[in-house]
Amino acid sequence: MSEAAAVQSTGYNFAYLDEQTKRMIRRAILKAIAVPGYQVPFASREMPLPFGWGTGGIQVTAAIIGADDRLKVIDQGADDTTNAVSIRRFFARTAGVATTTRTTDATLIQTRHRVPETPLGPHQILVYQVPIPEPLRWLEAREAETRRMHGLADYGVMHVKLYEDIAQHGRIATGYDYPVQVGQRYIMAPSPIPKFDNPKMDRCPALQLFGAGREKRIYAVPPHTPVKSLDFEDHPFSVETWSKRCSLCGAGDSYLDEVIMDDTGRRMFVCSDTDYCAERRAAGHRGEGDGA
Amino acid sequence: MYVAVKGGERAIDNAHRLLAEARRGDSQTPELSLAQIDQQLALAVDRVMTEGSVYDRELAALAIKQARGDLIEAIFLLRAYRTTLPRLAVSSPIDTGRMTVRRRISATFKDLPGGQVLGPTFDYTHRLLDFALAAGGGGTEPVATQPGDAAPAEGMPKVASLLDAEGLIEQEAPDAEDASVGDLTREPLEFPADRDLRLQNLARGDEGFLLALAYSTQRGFGRNHPFAGEIRMGEVEIEIVPPELGFPVVIGEVTLTECEMVNQFKGSKTEPPQFTRGYGLACGEAERKAMAMALVDRSLRAEELGEEATAPAQDEEFVLMHSDNVEASGFLQHLKLPHYVDFQAELVMVRQMRAQAGAAGDTTDE
Numbered sequence: 001m002s003e004a005a006a007v008q009s010t011g012y013n014f015a016y017l018d019e020q021t022k023r024m025i026r027r028a029i030l031k032a033i034a035v036p037g038y039q040v041p042f043a044s045r046e047m048p049l050p051f052g053w054g055t056g057g058i059q060v061t062a063a064i065i066g067a068d069d070r071l072k073v074i075d076q077g078a079d080d081t082t083n084a085v086s087i088r089r090f091f092a093r094t095a096g097v098a099t100t101t102r103t104t105d106a107t108l109i110q111t112r113h114r115v116p117e118t119p120l121g122p123h124q125i126l127v128y129q130v131p132i133p134e135p136l137r138w139l140e141a142r143e144a145e146t147r148r149m150h151g152l153a154d155y156g157v158m159h160v161k162l163y164e165d166i167a168q169h170g171r172i173a174t175g176y177d178y179p180v181q182v183g184q185r186y187i188m189a190p191s192p193i194p195k196f197d198n199p200k201m202d203r204c205p206a207l208q209l210f211g212a213g214r215e216k217r218i219y220a221v222p223p224h225t226p227v228k229s230l231d232f233e234d235h236p237f238s239v240e241t242w243s244k245r246c247s248l249c250g251a252g253d254s255y256l257d258e259v260i261m262d263d264t265g266r267r268m269f270v271c272s273d274t275d276y277c278a279e280r281r282a283a284g285h286r287g288e289g290d291g292a
Numbered sequence: 293m294y295v296a297v298k299g300g301e302r303a304i305d306n307a308h309r310l311l312a313e314a315r316r317g318d319s320q321t322p323e324l325s326l327a328q329i330d331q332q333l334a335l336a337v338d339r340v341m342t343e344g345s346v347y348d349r350e351l352a353a354l355a356i357k358q359a360r361g362d363l364i365e366a367i368f369l370l371r372a373y374r375t376t377l378p379r380l381a382v383s384s385p386i387d388t389g390r391m392t393v394r395r396r397i398s399a400t401f402k403d404l405p406g407g408q409v410l411g412p413t414f415d416y417t418h419r420l421l422d423f424a425l426a427a428g429g430g431g432t433e434p435v436a437t438q439p440g441d442a443a444p445a446e447g448m449p450k451v452a453s454l455l456d457a458e459g460l461i462e463q464e465a466p467d468a469e470d471a472s473v474g475d476l477t478r479e480p481l482e483f484p485a486d487r488d489l490r491l492q493n494l495a496r497g498d499e500g501f502l503l504a505l506a507y508s509t510q511r512g513f514g515r516n517h518p519f520a521g522e523i524r525m526g527e528v529e530i531e532i533v534p535p536e537l538g539f540p541v542v543i544g545e546v547t548l549t550e551c552e553m554v555n556q557f558k559g560s561k562t563e564p565p566q567f568t569r570g571y572g573l574a575c576g577e578a579e580r581k582a583m584a585m586a587l588v589d590r591s592l593r594a595e596e597l598g599e600e601a602t603a604p605a606q607d608e609e610f611v612l613m614h615s616d617n618v619e620a621s622g623f624l625q626h627l628k629l630p631h632y633v634d635f636q637a638e639l640v641m642v643r644q645m646r647a648q649a650g651a652a653g654d655t656t657d658e
Contacts, residue, residue: 051622175637
């Protein structure tokens with residue numbers, strides 16, 4: 001049984017939102033694409049899913065999805081996590097679109113906290129769910145002030161924060177939602193993806209859209225736009241590494257989740273990107289712990 | 293096509309079936325009807341209508357039933373429904389001066405034209421559990437009402453207008469007829485926000501949050517010396533002017549609670565000392581909400597009135613960005629969603645930092 005064949009709910013417009021609202025969101029998206037990394041305010045709607053659970057991503061997806069799209073939804077890199085299932089069902093139900101778990105088959109991918117390992121192509125759009133769109137928020141709580149700082153590219157405070165990290169900890173102590181600069185202009189929150197995924201955003205051929213429903217902001221990284229993770233010459237940006245490989249597919253180049261196996265603390269490392277892992281296993285790759 | 297029907301999907305289905313069962317409770321107990329909720333849990337319905345921003349008792353009762361009595365969940369249900377509704381018309385401004393008053397009190401004057409009308413209130417009840425209610429009786433005797441008890445509004449001028457006649461209270465000039473009123477559900481809120489948007493935000497805001505903020509001003513965090521100038525509750529007609537007719541048509545009646553706070557103001561370089569106003573309005577009988585809203589509205593006018601803004605209740609961005617319980621509840625509860633990718637990033641980071649600190653410690657200690 002396919003989700004696309006699931007009974008479509010009646011009484012609501014295609015992809016839930018009314019056309020007026022979709023137009024409003026599309027205007028915000030176009031503006032966001034025109035000014036890469038700039039947070040465009042939009043009149044976010046109450047969705048039938050709670051704020052904080054992907055309503056920004058859902059509204060962006062709803063505004064751009066077409067009947068011939070193939071949608072993939074992931075949370076933590078996995079297609080089968082409960083909220084990913086819930087959002088995928090929402091669109092299968094309200095838009096009747098085809099869904100897939102294969103990264104290469106998808107035309108539209110909505111994600112929370114990960115960028116797929118498989119490189120994206122120009123025919124694809126990646127929609128990020130964003131909880132806090134403002135990269136300067138933990139340094140300055142006031143929106144009026146942070147908007148001013150972006151306007152003037154007044155980013156000294158961010159560099160000072162990173163410098164203080166190095167002075168205190170010998171490294172930049174940020175593991176996820178690691179700030180980036182887009183097209184040499186705006187500092188942008190990449191959403192809480194691990195910094196491991198930051199390099200995938202750089203000059204990515206796919207369009208990347210970011211929706212923050214509760215905070216009512218949309219921003220974008222157009223295809224092939226340079227995205228630089230902030231760093232210093234003598235402390236260059238680096239990503240997480242593991243001494244282990246994926247115990248299912250043996251991958252040594254993917255982001256690994258740590259799974260605790262028993263109460264003596266035995267651990268197993270597996271790909272967080274479930275599709276990547278499954279594809280590798282289908283191609284015959286095996287890890288040390290497969291079948292265990 | 294391959295579809296992931298894994299643990300997550302089945303678990304969600306089962307959880308929802310359990311929820312439906314828990315909602316119904318013991319099937320030996322008669323099921324609640326929407327009419328019962330509307331009539332006997334009327335104040336819950338009022339709160340859900342107010343913060344859900346839809347005046348519809350039946351829908352609010354349905355939301356309360358569906359939400360198992362969780363009012364914030366019910367407010368969310370109503371909001372999610374509201375957002376899909378088309379806008380058919382914008383009503384004329386309501387005139388609470390023409391309210392059919394069921395309750396009207398003023399704390400600033402002992403007596404005043406139209407008098408004090410207590411109406412149905414918890415005030416002055418002794419909060420003793422009424423075991424007669426538990427037995428299914430008590431409090432059901434019909435009240436003998438005099439014709440005209442629901443007071444004709446014309447004989448009840450607003451307290452503020454009495455002060456206004458003497459020039460003791462700040463003037464409130466109505467906006468131009470064609471002036472548009474902001475709508476934060478259609479345009480994102482930006483700062484500084486005008487008072488229309490602030491009031492809309494407060495009207496939709498969480499009662500508990502506003503109550504705590506208002507209370508904080510009373511305890512000295514941004515004190516603004518309030519007096520309950522007037523609280524009135526009753527029915528008000530809603531009029532629209534269809535463009536093809538050109539004259540107002542009454543489309544219905546709503547119950548509202550309105551609170552006008554009168555606040556002391558020492559005056560400024562440009563203004564003589566006079567009283568200022570804080571305004572609260574809520575659907576149905578929602579006196580605590582309307583009063584809290586009026587105090588917070590006045591607090592948020594600190595800058596406009598040239599007062600030093602130092603307290604949370606005077607901080608526009610702090611108040612307006614955190615008043616919405618649908619937003620707050622969603623974001624708080626999203627912490628239940630998996631975060632293991634981020635947590636893994638933190639684990640890697642903390643392990644690296646500990647390894648480094650350990651290595652550094654070893655070399656210096658030995």
